[in-house]
Amino acid sequence: MSMGRGSPKLSGAAPLGRRLGHRVSAVAERRGEILAMAYGLATLGAIGAWAAAPGQILNVVGIAFPVATAGLASALFFLFRRRLPPYAEDVAVLGSLALLGVGIAYTAQPALFTPYYVWVGFSAPMWFGRRRAVLYLLLTMVACGADMLVAGTRAALASWFVTSAILVVAFLVVEFLSRRLVDHERLAAVGEMASAVGHELRNPLTAISNALYLIRASLPEPLDPETERHLRLAERETTRASSITEDVMAFVRPRVAVLARIEVREVVAAALATAPPPEAVRVEKDLSEARLYADRDQVVEVMTNLLSNAYEAMPSGVVTVRARPERGRVVLSVADTGPGMEKAVSDRVFEPFFTTRHRGTGLGLAIVRRLVEDHGGTVEVHSTPGQGTTFVLRLPAAPAAPAVPRGASSGPSGTPAPDPEPDGAITPELAPRSLDNT
Numbered sequence: 001m002s003m004g005r006g007s008p009k010l011s012g013a014a015p016l017g018r019r020l021g022h023r024v025s026a027v028a029e030r031r032g033e034i035l036a037m038a039y040g041l042a043t044l045g046a047i048g049a050w051a052a053a054p055g056q057i058l059n060v061v062g063i064a065f066p067v068a069t070a071g072l073a074s075a076l077f078f079l080f081r082r083r084l085p086p087y088a089e090d091v092a093v094l095g096s097l098a099l100l101g102v103g104i105a106y107t108a109q110p111a112l113f114t115p116y117y118v119w120v121g122f123s124a125p126m127w128f129g130r131r132r133a134v135l136y137l138l139l140t141m142v143a144c145g146a147d148m149l150v151a152g153t154r155a156a157l158a159s160w161f162v163t164s165a166i167l168v169v170a171f172l173v174v175e176f177l178s179r180r181l182v183d184h185e186r187l188a189a190v191g192e193m194a195s196a197v198g199h200e201l202r203n204p205l206t207a208i209s210n211a212l213y214l215i216r217a218s219l220p221e222p223l224d225p226e227t228e229r230h231l232r233l234a235e236r237e238t239t240r241a242s243s244i245t246e247d248v249m250a251f252v253r254p255r256v257a258v259l260a261r262i263e264v265r266e267v268v269a270a271a272l273a274t275a276p277p278p279e280a281v282r283v284e285k286d287l288s289e290a291r292l293y294a295d296r297d298q299v300v301e302v303m304t305n306l307l308s309n310a311y312e313a314m315p316s317g318v319v320t321v322r323a324r325p326e327r328g329r330v331v332l333s334v335a336d337t338g339p340g341m342e343k344a345v346s347d348r349v350f351e352p353f354f355t356t357r358h359r360g361t362g363l364g365l366a367i368v369r370r371l372v373e374d375h376g377g378t379v380e381v382h383s384t385p386g387q388g389t390t391f392v393l394r395l396p397a398a399p400a401a402p403a404v405p406r407g408a409s410s411g412p413s414g415t416p417a418p419d420p421e422p423d424g425a426i427t428p429e430l431a432p433r434s435l436d437n438t
């Protein structure tokens with residue numbers, strides 16, 4: 001995979017995971033040891049099975065071959081554990097399937113090798129991204145079925161069903177656990193650290209930008225071009241450092257959502273004020289009277305992130321913001337006419353720290369997803385390379401306004417009653433409620 005422009009930036013705690021587009025997982029750092037252990041156990045298992053029932057092994061080659069190969073694989077994985085090539089796991093899975101195929105041709109008891117197959121179901125979600133993991137799972141079931149068919153006994157076929165069932169269960173359990181574990185542990189650890197570092201960086205960054213401001217003010221105008229260039233660089237990079245710090249802190253900070261009735265129009269206007277479109281980008285709005293029951297500032301932040309991404313994606317074009325009600329929800333979308341994304345990118349845009357931009361932090365959409373989900377909402381991305389990208393949010397709508405306006409504030413007869421709900425006001429039944437997001 002090229003590391004050039006446009007390819008995901010590859011850095012962070014588990015470079016291996018990122019490099020292969022894999023799930024980033026702590027397991028990835030001990031891959032050599034784990035693979036060596038798996039093949040070591042496989043070797044012992046095969047020897048044990050042989051010792052327990054030597055009569056059932058038809059041919060010495062049948063057991064000697066897998067034992068020797070698995071033992072060798074184990075030794076190699078261990079020996080090169082610090083320098084494993086990127087596709088070591090793929091080789092391990094495919095290699096062991098081939099090995100089994102050969103081994104089983106020589107034995108009368110193919111079920112002896114069940115643990116090998118189960119190992120794939122167990123390990124695939126640890127090593128591979130979901131699609132590749134499912135592919136290997138299916139491949140394993142097929143290989144296992146074929147091997148059992150070759151053996152041709154009833155017991156072998158029964159063992160195919162049992163093995164497949166265990167395989168799938170192992171896969172699902174590990175898949176579930178690893179996702180939970182990774183999200184949880186990583187975010188907790190990264191969060192604590194980032195929050196501490198962010199706090200520590202804030203003050204020095206403020207001091208630096210103040211100092212730069214004073215330096216600029218104290219120098220005689222016009223500055224000589226060299227000084228101007230250096231000063232501008234320092235200012236730009238300080239601003240960038242501050243914005244990264246803010247992004248990271250926004251991502252890790254526990255937030256409390258203060259829910260209230262809010263107007264979509266007002267929220268969109270506020271987001272556009274914070275993130276005004278660059279000159280060559282036109283923003284079109286198609287907003288209904290929709291009202292949300294949500295934290296205003298958080299929704300503004302979400303919209304600001306989506307708008308900035310749309311601007312950043314294209315030098316010129318149109319961004320369309322739409323809102324429409326839908327069964328107790330409001331569907332909000334931000335569509336651009338930018339370059340769109342390949343599926344490999346759009347699958348990962350919500351991952352923290354995933355970015356394809358040279359100067360990106362990869363946190364914008366992770367923050368978006370987190371805030372939206374904290375509201376019980378959803379966010380999706382639809383993107384077609386060459387055509388553009390649309391982000392679709394579904395957020396809780398405010399319940400219909402009460403039929404009778406509160407208090408005695410209705411206008412004199414003949415004039416329409418004033419809106420019972422001035423912008424951002426909170427009805428008693430919708431009093432702000434804390435939503436603990438931690």
Ligand code: ADP
Binds near residue numbers: 338341345357364365
């Ligand atoms: P960052 O903006 O720092 O890169 P984000 O989380 O906001 O982080 O976005 C992650 C990635 O998603 C971007 O690097 C980009 O590849 C992709 N992306 C987001 N929005 C768009 C868009 N509107 N058009 C094309 N790609 C997008």
Ligand code: MG
Binds near residue numbers: 360
């Ligand atoms: Mg962004």
